[in-house]
């Protein structure tokens with residue numbers, strides 16, 4: 238059994254920011270086991286390996302989504318953001334503070350607007 242263990246992870250789900258989360262990843266079973274997480278937070282970590290999750294980047298070409306490399310997807314995303322007159326960076330809940338920092342820097346650089354689902 239090959240396990241990767243990540244300790245001291247902060248849960249981004251409800252805002253309580255529990256910061257002693259352990260995530261165990263069983264590479265053979267492609268299964269995630271979590272410790273020190275409540276019932277609300279656990280499914281969010283486990284969905285990382287869900288078969289329903291889109292694992293490869295896709296771009297719409299000629300009306301259909303096609304799989305592309307990460308480099309092409311990132312290039313396309315940068316092109317869309319750079320060409321937008323006033324981009325909206327919608328940074329939802331359940332996102333880490335570190336990701337929010339990056340998003341805020343991007344919005345400032347692009348002259349964009351930041352919003353989240355807390356405004357709904």
Ligand code: SF4
Pocket residue numbers: 248249250251252253254255273274275276277278279
């Ligand atoms: S573990 Fe539960 S209580 Fe703690 S931050 Fe995550 S969702 Fe909130």
